[in-house]
Amino acid sequence: MNPELFESLRRRIDQEIPGAIALRHKLHSMPDLSGSEGPTLELVLNALPGDLQARFVAGTGAVLRIGGPGKAIAIRAELDALPALEESELDWASKRPGVMHACGHDVHLAAVVALARAVHSTAGAAPMALVFQPREETYPSGAKDICATGILAEEDVRATVAAHVQPLLPGGTVACTPGAVNASSDEFVINIQGRGGHAAYPHIAADPVLALSHVVVSLQNIVSRNVDPMDSVVLTIATLQAGTAANVIPGTAAARGTVRTMSTPVRAEVLRRLAETVRLVAAAHGCSGEVTVTEGEPVLENDAHIVKATAPLLLALGMDVDSNLRSAGSDDFSYFSEKMPSLMMFVGTSGAGERLHSSTFVPHDSHVHDVAHALLAGYVGAARTLLPAHELPLVVAPTS
Incomplete structure (x- = not known):
């Protein structure tokens, strides 16, 4: 040598x-x-x-x-x-x-x-x-x-x-x-399906904007209440899209975001809770919700x-x-x-x-x-x- x-x-x-x-x-x-x-x-x-x-x-x-x-x-x-x-x-x-x-x-x-x-x-x-x-x-x-x-x-x-x-x-x-x-880095799209109508008659519509708003807030609880504080997770909603007029409740609303985790098991759990939260919170507002995840880097x-x-x-x-x-x-x-x-x-x-x-x-x-x-x-x-x-x-x- x-x-x-x-x-x-x-x-x-x-x-x-x-x-x-x-x-x-x-x-x-x-x-x-x-x-x-x-x-x-x-x-x-x-x-x-x-x-x-x-x-x-x-x-x-x-x-x-x-x-x-x-x-x-x-x-x-x-x-x-x-x-x-x-x-x-x-x-x-x-x-x-x-x-x-x-x-x-x-x-x-x-x-x-x-x-x-x-x-x-x-x-x-x-x-x-x-x-x-x-x-x-x-x-x-x-x-x-x-x-x-x-x-x-x-x-x-x-x-x-x-x-x-x-x-x-x-x-x-x-x-x-x-x-x-x-x-790890995963991107996701949230789609909320509601029932559109006149903004003056919200009681006969199912407002996907309100449902999506609650979804966005609820998703932050995944990090604060479902993940060990010693584990690092970032869940960011980066885009919101809904509606075309001030007096029209739209039929759909959408959001896009990213999830970052430093652990493979935590990654799987966060993505599971993401889909579950969207589905259940949307249902609580008379809407349906689904998530499409684009899997990124581990x-x-x-x-x-x-x-x-x-x-x-x-x-x-x-x-x-x-x-x-x-x-x-x-x-x-x-x-x-x-x-x-x-x-x-x-x-x-x-x-x-x-x-x-x-x-x-x-x-x-x-x-x-x-x-x-x-x-x-x-x-x-x-x-x-x-x-x-x-x-x-x-x-x-x-x-x-």
Whole structure:
């Protein structure tokens, strides 16, 4: 085993950062929406060593392997941008009006390329599978589709690792938290069927607006009275729709919302109570009610063993480690964590803009370096945890 290998990989990544930043600028200036990421993928593939063979998957995604046969660690990066109008005024701002990398995916892609080039040029590194994933921002999920193909099993992937920029954390800090770190995400539509009529004669109508109003209030009791206070749940009604005139009681009313939970059993119970509450409260007002749920991402669970192995490596790379950050946001990386041990880290970018998905969120170029180092730590931590010792000549040499 070579005790200098980890340090060699770090130095090699640092040599790759200028090229990765140049790639980041290209990606940021020419973003592609979910499902149309072909040009973005082409830019990324052209930045990788030419002898790597891409296996195309999930429409506009690809998986590439670095290293010889055997068990591998997968590194995932997202290809898609958001339908947002950029307001950064950078020289390399989006040239496509209404499309922007407002979630840092350009940073993730550039960092993965830097790591991949470093691993490719370093003898003895553990096998790696690069997963360039489409459709992280929309349904149907690109991660779910990749998992369904079986390609990760074909490549003998034993763990997946990813990192996401996070303006809630200060620069130089990486959240590496065991257990649930992102919530499940389900969307729902509520439809209340009543009996319309003249607003002056409510007694001969069945008012779906009144019924829906009580439904909205009653649903909040699911969180406050049906869920353990130690469990985290968000239930938000985001849209209401009913009626066309002030003097007409409509026949129907509808609402849309989302449920976020940090536990799979709690998720199932909340969705059950949601349907029950809508049905019973509507019936109490002489109406009928039903719920249609669009199932989204499962809970994203970080493997505790990989976290334990990765945190010291982050410290060795000069990063501060946060072991507490969790979010009710969701990420379809959770489909990978549902299949195998996985690690999602959050890399601090405070000062990069107001928030994720905002028109001014443009992380500094230095965060390409930070994300690449975080991914290096996660890759080595996962390999040390899950790959047999005879396949793993990765030994940490602490950096100064």
